Amino acid sequence: MRNIETHYYTADVEAMTAMLNKARSEERRDRALVVSARLAELAVHVHQQGLNGIEAAELIRREAERYENESRELH
Numbered sequence: 001m002r003n004i005e006t007h008y009y010t011a012d013v014e015a016m017t018a019m020l021n022k023a024r025s026e027e028r029r030d031r032a033l034v035v036s037a038r039l040a041e042l043a044v045h046v047h048q049q050g051l052n053g054i055e056a057a058e059l060i061r062r063e064a065e066r067y068e069n070e071s072r073e074l075h
Helices: 010-049 053-074
Strands: none
């Protein structure tokens, strides 16, 4: 006769999934907060420096490039 143990880890898997989803959500929230603060800084800079539309667009383009480079470094 064979001894076969069957283990069910559904509770563990569900708990781990919930923990990962919470961590992802918190990371997205934190990242959105950082981006929001950076955009506010850029807006203040544009206003204080009296940048025209072309200069402001160039500033935003450089910022987008910075985010793209950061994304590449993380992957």
